[in-house]
Amino acid sequence: MGTIDAPVAIAPPASPVAPARVNLLDLDREGMEHFFEHELGEKRFRAHQVMKWIYHRHVTDFGGMTDLGKALRGKLEARCEARPPKVMFDKPSTDGTHKWLLGMDAGNAVETVFIPDKGRGTLCVSSQVGCGLNCQFCSTATQGFNRNLTAAEIIGQVFVAARHLGNVPHKDRKLTNVVMMGMGEPLLNFENVVTAMNLMRDDLGFGLASKRVTLSTAGLVPMIDQLASRADVALAVSLHAANDELRTQLVPLNKKYPIAELMAACLRYVRATKIDSITFEYTLMQGVNDQPGHARELAALMRQFCRQAQDNHAAKVNLIPFNPFPGTRFARSDEAAIRGFQKTLLDAGVLTMVRRTRGDDIDAACGQLKGQVVDKTRRQAAFRKTLDGASGAAA
Numbered sequence: 327m328g329t330i331d332a333p334v335a336i337a338p339p340a341s342p343v344a345p346a347r348v349n350l351l352d353l354d355r356e357g358m359e360h361f362f363e364h365e366l367g368e369k370r371f372r373a374h375q376v377m378k379w380i381y382h383r384h385v386t387d388f389g390g391m392t393d394l395g396k397a398l399r400g401k402l403e404a405r406c407e408a409r410p411p412k413v414m415f416d417k418p419s420t421d422g423t424h425k426w427l428l429g430m431d432a433g434n435a436v437e438t439v440f441i442p443d444k445g446r447g448t449l450c451v452s453s454q455v456g457c458g459l460n461c462q463f464c465s466t467a468t469q470g471f472n473r474n475l476t477a478a479e480i481i482g483q484v485f486v487a488a489r490h491l492g493n494v495p496h497k498d499r500k501l502t503n504v505v506m507m508g509m510g511e512p513l514l515n516f517e518n519v520v521t522a523m524n525l526m527r528d529d530l531g532f533g534l535a536s537k538r539v540t541l542s543t544a545g546l547v548p549m550i551d552q553l554a555s556r557a558d559v560a561l562a563v564s565l566h567a568a569n570d571e572l573r574t575q576l577v578p579l580n581k582k583y584p585i586a587e588l589m590a591a592c593l594r595y596v597r598a599t600k601i602d603s604i605t606f607e608y609t610l611m612q613g614v615n616d617q618p619g620h621a622r623e624l625a626a627l628m629r630q631f632c633r634q635a636q637d638n639h640a641a642k643v644n645l646i647p648f649n650p651f652p653g654t655r656f657a658r659s660d661e662a663a664i665r666g667f668q669k670t671l672l673d674a675g676v677l678t679m680v681r682r683t684r685g686d687d688i689d690a691a692c693g694q695l696k697g698q699v700v701d702k703t704r705r706q707a708a709f710r711k712t713l714d715g716a717s718g719a720a721a
């Protein structure tokens with residue numbers, strides 16, 4: 327790491343007493359319509375016009391929204407804002423990857439990465455500042471949990487990238503996919519993530535097809551069920567081990583939601599949504615989970631899942647060679663082990679890809695994203711609260 331050269335302390339907001347404006351980036355179509363009708367006394371289609379200005383034309387200054395009447399523009403200026411995160415660093419990589427450090431409210435910052443690849447462009451988006459799940463091989467875990475991002479801060483990451491790329495929905499667009507694989511556990515920031523994913527998929531928003539928006543989770547079983555009832559998005563599950571003993575060591579959340587429960591939730595997800603396959607992510611760490619026995623165990627688990635789903639393609643495995651970060655005790659598996667692991671899975675009939683690292687020169691790879699966590703003092707208490715809240719949702 328260390329490529330974001332100057333970790334800056336961001337000043338706290340100037341005045342805590344200024345009346346809060348409604349940030350329109352916090353509202354999806356339903357929220358916008360409601361706000362325009364009930365708070366501003368305007369017609370719904372005005373909300374749609376404003377959304378088009380923001381998400382299609384990347385205009386955030388109400389004065390520039392020329393098809394709105396003067397009175398409405400004045401009202402919007404007085405009560406609202408359309409405020410994306412501030413770009414603090416903007417870092418292109420030699421391979422086309424692009425990383426932004428974005429300043430969020432309350433002195434936090436997160437990284438967002440754009441990865442272009444053969445006809446598609448994927449943006450990796452964060453959902454929290456830091457993360458409380460403590461997965462042993464993830465650099466975000468080392469900074470602990472600070473807070474959930476607001477919906478505006480989540481969709482704002484897409485906004486910044488789309489504006490930079492000159493992205494126009496339904497045209498020759500460069501940003502084609504979003505993966506919620508940056509910092510944080512998206513299912514622990516459920517409402518804000520759902521609102522932001524609605525905006526990613528809405529024609530008045532970024533207009534991405536549902537299957538091009540992927541939520542990646544460490545495996546919060548009750549929230550996977552909630553997600554199925556709220557958004558048909560692609561689901562990626564961070565598995566990393568196919569037996570409970572090892573998985574609990576790598577992903578402590580496994581203690582609460584062991585593999586059998588997780589796989590059952592994945593099965594319910596493919597049955598309840600239009601999404602017909604789950605991606606299982608497996609970070610390969612030398613000598614830890616990359617041995618032939620581990621591959622056979624994973625193949626058996628994936629085969630079982632496909633049998634239950636009655637679809638040979640219901641499980642896809644994404645092998646991620648471990649990306650090192652300072653202070654980690656893990657190392658990347660060597661090329662022979664990676665190839666051997668993939669071959670065992672392929673020979674068993676399991677669709678398996680190896681995710682090649684991009685943006686190496688700007689530390690933009692999985693698990694290398696970091697942010698700026700200013701106040702971590704109450705992070706554990708705050709995190710427990712969210713986790714308990716998430717479990718409660720199962721009841």
Ligand code: SAH
Nearest residue numbers: 464510511542543544564607648649692693
């Ligand atoms: N909390 C979510 C999303 C964030 S992590 C989740 O757990 O899925 C996004 C992906 O990157 C996960 O599959 C995660 O396990 C993987 N990852 C984390 N650290 C990594 C590292 N150092 N090297 C490779 N992959 C890593």
